[in-house]
Amino acid sequence: MLFSAGDQNWLLPALKQPLDLDDLIPGDGEWEVEIGFGKGRYLLDRAQAHPERRFLGFEVVSKYFRMLRRRARARGINNLLLVRGEALYALSAVLPAAFASIVHVYFPDPWPKSRHHRRRLFDPRSLDLVLGVLRPGGELWFATDFIEYGERVVEILQAYPGLDVELQPGPWPDGARTNYEAKYMLEGRPILRLHARLSDSAEPLRLHPEGKAAIIAAVTNRLPSPQA
Numbered sequence: 507m508l509f510s511a512g513d514q515n516w517l518l519p520a521l522k523q524p525l526d527l528d529d530l531i532p533g534d535g536e537w538e539v540e541i542g543f544g545k546g547r548y549l550l551d552r553a554q555a556h557p558e559r560r561f562l563g564f565e566v567v568s569k570y571f572r573m574l575r576r577r578a579r580a581r582g583i584n585n586l587l588l589v590r591g592e593a594l595y596a597l598s599a600v601l602p603a604a605f606a607s608i609v610h611v612y613f614p615d616p617w618p619k620s621r622h623h624r625r626r627l628f629d630p631r632s633l634d635l636v637l638g639v640l641r642p643g644g645e646l647w648f649a650t651d652f653i654e655y656g657e658r659v660v661e662i663l664q665a666y667p668g669l670d671v672e673l674q675p676g677p678w679p680d681g682a683r684t685n686y687e688a689k690y691m692l693e694g695r696p697i698l699r700l701h702a703r704l705s706d707s708a709e710p711l712r713l714h715p716e717g718k719a720a721i722i723a724a725v726t727n728r729l730p731s732p733q734a
């Protein structure tokens with residue numbers, strides 16, 4: 507079954523938290539998650555190439571979501587769950603923790619202005635949500651053409667507990683994965699690609715040190731000051 511959050515029946519399982527993913531796509535196949543799949547080229551090809559695995563994709567743009575749903579149905583793909591919506595919301599409110607073996611993020615919006623950095627998927631305050639879906643031994647696969655952002659992502663990831671980060675020199679062995687990657691490779695733009703692996707003994711509830719500091723600051727700010 508191809509299940510998508512654009513269908514009415516999304517509402518019922520969504521009430522059950524965390525979402526019972528095994529109920530939606532039964533089986534024991536490993537889960538892979540793609541955040542911001544855009545036109546969905548990679549997710550579709552990968553789900554088709556790995557029928558023994560299960561895939562979950564997030565995209566905020568309805569047009570892309572509907573396009574991928576149509577193409578997946580036409581190919582008879584039944585190991586793919588699509589959600590149209592804000593991934594960080596779903597990650598924080600609906601999904602179980604530590605269930606996925608791979609998280610894919612390709613060419614995420616870089617939000618270049620510093621006052622918008624908090625909106626990035628790879629900000630120390632949101633990273634815990636993105637990597638929180640990874641089981642111990644799970645991997646992140648990431649690419650960006652916005653090199654300054656990519657370098658910051660490397661820095662942030664290197665500070666994440668139990669994560670081993672490796673830059674991918676040159677293209678992926680399987681070539682351009684997504685539409686953006688194909689376009690940028692044709693244009694000859696530099697691209698930073700990496701994979702990062704959580705250690706097999708990673709803690710189930712891991713927090714980035716800077717994210718943890720932000721939580722402590724937020725809590726402290728809400729406490730009445732001693733003089734009040």
Ligand SMILES: C[S@@+](CC[C@H](N)C(=O)[O-])C[C@H]1O[C@@H](n2cnc3c(N)ncnc32)[C@H](O)[C@@H]1O
Pocket residue numbers: 541542543544545564565566567570591592593594611612613614615684685686687
């Ligand atoms: C620059 S495009 C890249 C699309 C695709 N990954 C590719 O490489 O061709 C970024 C995509 O991520 C989606 N996106 C950005 N932030 C998102 C979020 N928080 N949740 C879900 N989708 C998101 C955007 O709508 C957009 O389609």
